[in-house]
Amino acid sequence: MIEASCHCGAISFAVEIAPDQVNDCNCSICRRYGTLWAYYRPAEVRFAAENGPTDIYQWGDQTLEFHRCRICGCVTHWSAVNPARERMGINARLMAPQVLAAISVRHGDGASR
Numbered sequence: 001m002i003e004a005s006c007h008c009g010a011i012s013f014a015v016e017i018a019p020d021q022v023n024d025c026n027c028s029i030c031r032r033y034g035t036l037w038a039y040y041r042p043a044e045v046r047f048a049a050e051n052g053p054t055d056i057y058q059w060g061d062q063t064l065e066f067h068r069c070r071i072c073g074c075v076t077h078w079s080a081v082n083p084a085r086e087r088m089g090i091n092a093r094l095m096a097p098q099v100l101a102a103i104s105v106r107h108g109d110g111a112s113r
């Protein structure tokens with residue numbers, strides 16, 4: 001079980017299996033957020049029942065929602081607006097440093113897509 005939470009703890013979630021790889025994407029939003037994305041099916045990510053609401057940012061084609069904690073501002077995850085898209089990204093920066101240290105980082109080229 002891999003747990004992750006924002007700085008203040010208002011938003012936390014867990015996944016059963018650590019990601020094989022995380023994506024350090026250089027697109028216009030990810031490079032500003034400084035996120036490392038781990039990709040899962042939404043059913044694989046368990047959000048804590050006591051989580052508060054998140055703030056959402058959308059841009060471009062509006063197909064994704066980028067969620068951040070309303071209290072501490074940490075970017076927690078993105079989810080697809082279309083639930084048929086069986087993929088979401090969680091910010092692996094919210095995992096414990098020793099967990100993240102064992103995972104390889106891919107430098108994804110989202111900027112030129």
Ligand SMILES: [Zn+2]
Nearest residue numbers: 006008069072
């Ligand atoms: Zn927070």
